[in-house]
Amino acid sequence: MQQLLYFIQKYKYFLFFLLLQIIAFALIINNHSYHRSKFVSSASFITGGLYEKKSNLNSYLNLRKENNDLIQENLALKNKLEKFKSLLDSVEAKTLVDTDNYNQQFEYINGRVYKNEFHKPYNYITINRGEKHGVKEEMAVVNDKGIIGMTDEASSSYARVRSILNRNSKINARFKNSGYFGSLSWNGENHNIVQLLDIPREAKINIGDTIITGGNSAIFPKGILIGTVLSNDENINIKLFNDMSNLDNIYIIKNFHQQEIKAVENKNDE
Structure with a gap:
């Protein structure tokens, strides 16, 4: 005062x-x-x-909240689409439709990247979803731009994903506009470029062709985006749609028919 x-x-x-x-x-x-x-x-x-x-x-x-709201909305739409596709398949096959899940084959689980490796020969990604969220081994991991990898370990709350940037990663892939299939792998060099192997010599390959998952496995659904043909010299180099050094929100894809498919495949191998 x-x-x-x-x-x-x-x-x-x-x-x-x-x-x-x-x-x-x-x-x-x-x-x-x-x-x-x-x-x-x-x-x-x-x-x-x-x-x-x-x-x-x-x-x-409020961006984070709005972004989370959009993710939840997108997740709901993806799962509704899978139910609708399963319903159409059931009707076309003239089979009995399960009114609870329409014989739904795939379900999407949302999550986020906790840790991301992309500069090693054998890269792994840690995500914040685990067994208590319905995540287990051999489940596809994608985002809105395309494939990321597949789970190979899971704890209660977290899971490890074998990135497509891993020399042990082999994923069935195909040309979007043709029926030619191959195997997607990585040579350990550029984190935005992978290689497509085992494509028949008679296949017509153009720069810019879109590559998607082939669907010939119990892990990745058919038609998930991968990238575009960048060059066709000694190898078919694919420029990924995803920037593998910048990953955040992801989806884990659960295949309800996985065990049944594996049982049939293992029986045929005997």
Whole structure:
């Protein structure tokens, strides 16, 4: 209190002058319509700018929530699409339709990348979904841009994914516009380029052709995007749609028919 009184005593003339200026300014604004309109316009401009910045800040802070809402909506749509496709397959095959799940073959589980390797010869990715979320070994992992890899280990809350950037990774792949199949692998060099092997010599290959999953496995559904043909020299090099160094939100694909398919395949191998 003593310091406040000392401040007022020291600057009393300046404060009195400032008070007179404020009174004069208020009288001008109240008694002159032109000045009043200019003041209101300027004040509106300033407050409008402040409100806009506040709105932009709130929008930025809400991006994560909005993004999570979109992920959940996308997840629901993907699962509804799988049910619808299964229903159509059942109708076309004239089989009895299970009204609970329409004999649904695939289900999508959302998750996020916890740790991502892409610079080693044998790269793995850790995701924040595990057995308690329905995730186990040999499940496809993708995002909206294309394939990422497949799970090979799972704990209660986390799972390890063998990345497509792993020299032990072999994935059935095909040309989108033809029936030619091959095997997708990685030579350990560029993290955005993989190789397509075992394509028949008679296959017509054009730069820019789209490569998708072939569906000849119990892990990846047919038609998941992979990339485009970049070159066809010694190897068929595929430029991935995904930037494997920048992964975040992912989907794990559960195949309800996986065990049945494996049982049939193992029986045929005996």
